[in-house]
Amino acid sequence: MTAPTTDPVTATGDPRATVRRAAYVSVDPGVPVFGRKGSSVHVQAVLRELVRAGVEVHVVTTRRGGDVPADLAGIAVHEVPVARSATTAEREKALQVADGRVGALLDTLRAAGPLDLVYERYSLWGRAATGWARDAGVPSVLEVNAPLVAEQRTHRELVDEAGAERCARAAIGAATAVVAVSRPVATWAAERAGSRSGHVHVLSNGVDTARITPAPAGRAPASGAARDAFTVLFVGTLKPWHGLDVLVDAFADVRRRVPRARLLLVGDGPEREAVLDRARALGAGDAVTSTGAVAPAEIPPLLHRADVAVAPYPALDDFYFSPLKVYEYLAAGLPVVASAVGELPGALGHGSTGRLVPPGDPTALADALVDLAREPRARTVLGARAREAAVERHDWSVVVDRALAHAGVTTHTAVGAAVGAARPGEAHRG
Structure with a gap:
């Protein structure tokens, strides 16, 4: 098994293909795409960088969450229904059936225009998107945020563990590039990548440095606290x-x-x-x-x-x-x-x-x-x-560009290179 690589990464060789139209897939019902959870914030951050770069984004999800934020209003959302279930076993089967519908939805999207990228957030029962991308010759990124099979078994309930492992191996093995948020997660993914373990990379989370900035001079104290608190x-x-x-x-x-x-x-x-x-x-x-x-x-x-x-x-x-x-x-x-x-x-x-x-x-x-x-x-x-x-290493624009680089693609605005121009002087604030 080849050890997963650790960023930073610099794209070399031939120019990367340009992404103008992309599908973002998240079929984990525990992750409301437009919700408030940390996982939701992560999803929206990736979507926001693609939108900022001028990419036409289509979200495929089993759980929309809430209203689409104003700055993501141009995103098309395609919801995949999940059948109601009374038991854990039924729920697992319903989620696998729902994932099975993703391929047909991606076919429909491609019939309306070229798809340049499939970006999927790994879920316990998700395997269709990266498999579809491989068969269609479309570059894909699989983002792995946790060893979900072990997590589900330990902290919740998992009936069909063997089936969940098959889904993980299929999704990881089919992706053009797998980006994992930490070395332990990357090792877990590489163990399931078979001969393609070299396509697994470590890529930590990021932050929107345009949204989150240092406090202005003379900030007010915390409620109820003295000014020198x-x-x-x-x-x-x-x-x-x-x-x-x-x-x-x-x-x-x-x-x-x-x-x-x-x-x-x-x-x-x-x-x-x-x-x-x-x-x-x-x-x-x-x-x-x-x-x-x-x-x-x-x-x-x-x-x-x-x-x-x-x-x-x-x-x-x-x-x-x-x-x-x-x-x-x-x-x-x-x-x-x-x-x-x-x-x-x-x-x-x-x-x-x-x-x-x-x-x-x-x-x-x-x-x-x-x-x-x-x-x-x-x-x-x-x-x-x-x-x-x-600003220099963890801005979402840098993180997303590195993820795309591993799949051999970029956005037409060259996201990573644009961060300095888009946010001049930011590295010297604080």
């Missing part, structure tokens, strides 16, 4: 694998040493009440603000209320994530304190844009936060480096 920010679903217990313990320590400290929790989830109860029990409840669930459009102003952002993940055996939140922190010009696990050291430039601490260690996390509370100059330097890294 030191605000620590966490964004994400409030679930156990985000290390929220460690965060609260660390923050209570920070609060004792930095009385002006505040903790802003953005997001909702099953751990919300437990987190707030823990903060109250430790005497820090009055310094914690929890926003609950918010729409993606509400995230930028909340980032502007922070001085430091955190990603306190525990030491998970299967840490295969590429957290969107971290790239949003960077784009906002925030210094980041994160656990030294998985892809996070690389995302933070091994300490050049933030501080790395041992996972599961509230004392180390608190010490890093207190140091930054007491060193505003260090926060400024780290924040400027964070913004520069976000």
Whole structure:
């Protein structure tokens, strides 16, 4: 098996074919294309870059989600119905039947005009799109965000595991290029690619640096906080694998040493009440603000209320994530304190844009936060480096162009090359 390659990548050789008309396929009903989930934000980010480049985009999905955002209004949405089911086994079969309809839909799209690209977000029962693209001679990108077979078996319920494995192998094996969000995910995909494991590449998540920017000078303090408050920010679903217990313990320590400290929790989830109860029990409840669930459009102003952002993940055996939140922190010009696990050291430039601490260690996390509370100059330097890294390496325009390069195609505006011209001076903000 050939080891998956790691970006950055530079296209070489013959000029790449131009993408003018593309199909984006997502048949995972757990991912509402126009929803609020992190996966939905990811989908919309890729769509947005294609639209910005002038590509005519057709979305094929089993779950539309909500209304199409105004800047994506030109996208055509083709919904694939999924039959109702009473059991998990019936649900799995219904999703396979739904995926089987994708080929005919792509035939219809191609009959109306040439398709230059099929871009699919890997789903547990999706195999038709990349197979159709291979047979039609159309370049395809399969984006793999998680080892879904193992994830479904471990955290939910999976009846036909062998069938799910066959779908994974078929989809991965047929794609022109497979882009995985982390090295563990790429390894998982390469193991299922057979002789085509060399077509699997590591490509981390990205961020829209035009939408998320550093706070303007003289930003307002967090609600209820003094103007000189030191605000620590966490964004994400409030679930156990985000290390929220460690965060609260660390923050209570920070609060004792930095009385002006505040903790802003953005997001909702099953751990919300437990987190707030823990903060109250430790005497820090009055310094914690929890926003609950918010729409993606509400995230930028909340980032502007922070001085430091955190990603306190525990030491998970299967840490295969590429957290969107971290790239949003960077784009906002925030210094980041994160656990030294998985892809996070690389995302933070091994300490050049933030501080790395041992996972599961509230004392180390608190010490890093207190140091930054007491060193505003260090926060400024780290924040400027964070913004520069976000623009130059993690902007979605760069990420999408790299994905397309692996499939041998590009957009007619040369997305990656255009980022500097489209956003002049951005690398020096922060």
